[in-house]
Amino acid sequence: MKVAPRPPRPDSETRAEQGDHEALRLWLRLLASTHSVEAVVRRRLHAEFGTSIARFDYLAQLARVPKGLRMREISERLMVTGGNVTGLTDSLEDEGLVQREADPLDRRASRVRLTKTGRTHFAAMARQHEKWIVEVLGVLGKQEIDQLKNLLGKIKENAQSQLQG
Amino acid sequence: MKVAPRPPRPDSETRAEQGDHEALRLWLRLLASTHSVEAVVRRRLHAEFGTSIARFDYLAQLARVPKGLRMREISERLMVTGGNVTGLTDSLEDEGLVQREADPLDRRASRVRLTKTGRTHFAAMARQHEKWIVEVLGVLGKQEIDQLKNLLGKIKENAQSQLQG
Numbered sequence: 469m470k471v472a473p474r475p476p477r478p479d480s481e482t483r484a485e486q487g488d489h490e491a492l493r494l495w496l497r498l499l500a501s502t503h504s505v506e507a508v509v510r511r512r513l514h515a516e517f518g519t520s521i522a523r524f525d526y527l528a529q530l531a532r533v534p535k536g537l538r539m540r541e542i543s544e545r546l547m548v549t550g551g552n553v554t555g556l557t558d559s560l561e562d563e564g565l566v567q568r569e570a571d572p573l574d575r576r577a578s579r580v581r582l583t584k585t586g587r588t589h590f591a592a593m594a595r596q597h598e599k600w601i602v603e604v605l606g607v608l609g610k611q612e613i614d615q616l617k618n619l620l621g622k623i624k625e626n627a628q629s630q631l632q633g
Numbered sequence: 634m635k636v637a638p639r640p641p642r643p644d645s646e647t648r649a650e651q652g653d654h655e656a657l658r659l660w661l662r663l664l665a666s667t668h669s670v671e672a673v674v675r676r677r678l679h680a681e682f683g684t685s686i687a688r689f690d691y692l693a694q695l696a697r698v699p700k701g702l703r704m705r706e707i708s709e710r711l712m713v714t715g716g717n718v719t720g721l722t723d724s725l726e727d728e729g730l731v732q733r734e735a736d737p738l739d740r741r742a743s744r745v746r747l748t749k750t751g752r753t754h755f756a757a758m759a760r761q762h763e764k765w766i767v768e769v770l771g772v773l774g775k776q777e778i779d780q781l782k783n784l785l786g787k788i789k790e791n792a793q794s795q796l797q798g
Contacts, residue, residue: 489763505788507792529647
């Protein structure tokens with residue numbers, strides 16, 4: 469018995485139309501593929517750790533900087549607004565995963581860093597996260613991965629030069 | 634006189650480390666390049682139209698469906714939560730860009746569609762948006778665009794099959 473294929477899920481690409489410029493269609497595909505990988509990560513983070521992408525990304529940024537980061541730096545790296553970063557910090561501090569401390573270079577500012585518990589908790593999530601990413605992106609061969617990195621690098625570089633221009 | 638190159642802006646890719654699996658590094662680059670294009674779009678939408686990406690994307694989904702969409706459908710396509718869609722709808726309805734109407738197939742549900750003003754307003758934004766995207770992604774040649782679409786398509790397809798599995 470043949471099973472009819474499921475119709476594709478509507479996503480960012482659903483709005484593409486025949487007359488669209490090929491660069492626009494590529495952009496909608498870039499968005500749709502990023503969102504579909506995020507959807508996998510979102511579902512698994514929720515199922516296995518009861519947490520969100522925003523919280524995972526926040527901890528991931530701190531995990532790379534033992535001396536911690538200022539709120540403004542976290543905000544820039546996550547590309548979320550200051551308000552969201554304050555809310556995330558409060559909630560992660562309540563759970564004992566991060567701590568605020570005075571910045572030795574600027575009395576009015578504070579830095580945030582992972583606690584020991586935060587470090588352990590993040591390490592466990594990061595191991596699983598890497599496994600999920602390999603499952604999804606591992607569909608590409610080594611050469612395809614290099615090609616894709618190179619093409620995306622050109623886009624990123626051009627976008628960043630426009631932002632600095 | 635030589636000018637020192639600016640250090641790269643910290644972004645999603647900043648957290649990549651030497652030991653990371655190549656699939657994870659590719660994922661961080663995919664995120665960083667998507668975010669950098671979004672940053673260009675965000676800045677220009679704000680400067681030229683005083684609006685946000687969330688509002689633009691909302692109108693873009695509706696623009697393709699003259700009969701309108703249910704709130705749940707909008708929410709799925711935008712991958713934002715129901716609460717955000719309600720807030721966006723209220724605000725766009727107040728400005729006369731969208732209207733809610735009863736769904737003929739389900740009395741309890743309502744559909745949202747663009748008003749005539751909304752359609753005109755969106756068309757003006759969409760023309761500019763396409764121009765910005767061509768400026769950023771047009772750094773790639775035709776063959777590179779096809780290559781990139783193909784590679785991203787494989788990732789999207791694999792992620793979606795995992796979501797449906």
